[in-house]
Amino acid sequence: MKSVVLVVISTVDSPLYEGAFKMDDAAKKAGFAAPEIYTFTPKDYPAYSHQNTADEEAAINEHTAFAIFVFSA
Numbered sequence: 001m002k003s004v005v006l007v008v009i010s011t012v013d014s015p016l017y018e019g020a021f022k023m024d025d026a027a028k029k030a031g032f033a034a035p036e037i038y039t040f041t042p043k044d045y046p047a048y049s050h051q052n053t054a055d056e057e058a059a060i061n062e063h064t065a066f067a068i069f070v071f072s073a
Helices: 015-021 024-032
Strands: 006-012 037-039 066-072
Touching: 015 024, 015 066
Parallel strands: none
Antiparallel strands: 006 066, 037 066
């Protein structure tokens, strides 16, 4: 039986963030396939908490479009 590993990352859905995080490059470096990308609507998940990596403010307060990147190996 083969184990399946999934890594799920949510980001603001914009070219700036996709370019900044270089998701395809990160996947390749980690030995994962290119990520599948899905639209993510935080309000559909009441317990969801979004934390910026750069500061204490939450991106969810200033943006309305988010994406989920799902990496699998």
